[in-house]
Amino acid sequence: MVVELVLVALLTVLSILAVELRDLLKAILAFTGVSIALSTIFYLMGAVYLAAFQLLIYAGAVTVLFLATLHAGEERGE
Numbered sequence: 001m002v003v004e005l006v007l008v009a010l011l012t013v014l015s016i017l018a019v020e021l022r023d024l025l026k027a028i029l030a031f032t033g034v035s036i037a038l039s040t041i042f043y044l045m046g047a048v049y050l051a052a053f054q055l056l057i058y059a060g061a062v063t064v065l066f067l068a069t070l071h072a073g074e075e076r077g078e
Helices: 002-020 023-047 048-075
Strands: none
Touching: 002 023, 023 048
């Protein structure tokens, strides 16, 4: 029970940081933390496949796409 409460608190804090941070790299890293914490919650609830997809798609692919977009924007000078 304590682990779940800590994960929910971490999820809430990281979600707020992902929205409120001005530095895009830090916001992307906070989003990655949200995805990992949510995947851990899914795993603890017994949804193993959902946890794996959450890690693969959101913590993996979407984060890489965000980072590539950030890098491409910096090259153009925006």
